[in-house]
Amino acid sequence: MSLLPPGFAGIEPLVADWVLPDAAARMAKRQASGIAELRRFYDAMLARGEEALAWLRGFALGDLPPEGENLLRLMLMLAEAAPAVEWYGDPRVYDGFPVERVRYLRQIPDCAAQAVAS
């Protein structure tokens, strides 16, 4: 079975390292990565970003097949990696507060359906 939806075979090698279960894990992954590998991941994903979002627009959260969840999680990792590449040229916030001191109390689940206001 494919790890990603049809048409995304070219970025399948990214799934093993860059699909992570939640925002806290993605933040830790960015901090633990070098800027060169973040940039390689960013470049590979950015090139497929519009197509990935077009594919994901066809699904509501909660209805994604497993390979769609992988694609979404790669895109969420792209969001986490972007400031490192686009703003700082470094995994860390330039001259920033140590992000290790941040503790997530609440996260939005990656793939679960989201309640609309009643």
Place this chain on the structure above:
Amino acid sequence: MNEAAKPPVPGIGLTAKYPEIDTGPCDTAIYHEPAVYAKELEAIFRRAWYMVGRVEQIPHAGDFFTCDLPTFRLEILVCRDRDGGVNAFHNVCSHRGTMVEHRAEGHSAGLFTCRFHGWSFDLNGKCAAVRDPEGFFDLDKGTLGLKPVALGIWEGFIFVSPVDEPPVSLADYLGEQGRDVAGYPWGACTQSYQFETEIGCNWKLVVDSPAEVYHIPVLHPNSAAPTMMASGNPFGRLLDVELKGPHRTNSHYSVMAEPKPVQKLAYFHAAAAQNVAQADRGYDLPRGINPARSPWWTVDLITFFPGLEFTLSAHMYTAHQVWPLGPNRSLYRQRVFVRPARTAAERFGQENSMVEFRDVVMEDLSTLERIQRALDTGRIRQFHFHDHELALRHQHHVVTRILADWDRRQGSEGQHGDA
């Protein structure tokens, strides 16, 4: 040339609108002296109300969440009862004082059972059962309920008081500011991220951090500045500041510059949870949001003294909460509220907003412990606030005035006592 490329730069003159606010240098003693902090706890913090969550977190009878008020070391249990009411209790067992409900949130079939010795309490806090009651001596179960905590609800936000008899009602505490921003679709942003971090600085520095944007072009040159402070506003001036008693609102000027590539994906291909323009809002902005009704508006910073600030745009908002832990120690909690994603693509827009906002705040927080170290040497005696740093001057004014009133009252009570 497009008119939009040349918006008017906001002028100087915000402080002059409020003649009660001094324009001289501000004494920094209130930012670090332990005696001032001790007074603030009594005169300010014990008299305030604290936002702990939203009603949507507990839609059904039996739903609950737990939280704490770090400044007061109070543990709180909030639940929905069978009549639809929202109740708050000290989350402390009346038997031996351990925490009754240890989970962060969940659903109770009707009883909260202490995991220490198994005493149980119902959704109204009443002591429902004591294990092996015959071993106790004249227990009166009627007096052993969970201790109620004063609670109020404003626009779906649940507020609690740290004292048994709050000196002012929630409505009076929120005052004009609460009335002016009621009606924003607070409940539409059903999804949220929250993080906390302890910062080695006085609580007022944390409040100050987003309360001026004079720093944005300098401190955030690659992150916030390009999208928030593009053409025409090189000094990071505000659109407006409104002072309302102890509370206040800053309105931010912004012109959209060229977004970075991943921002473009988020803004143009996954728009949810974005600080996008106000067209197609689907609701009317309340009077107190973008009060100047400027077309160059993007974000308001809506402050409820002492420690609650909302960074609010047309479609999402962030609650910043500051919990003082000492004269130079604070707990900062940030909760980003976004709209539910209509498609899986919009989930990416949510994450992008959270990450951008978090990293910009990391840039801000790096300054705070440095300032505090300088203050703690006792050698930085004055701050010099710019006209567009009026919010900081206002906070200084409010705190100084409250502490002076407090001293006067203590003084007159003291004289009365001596007589």
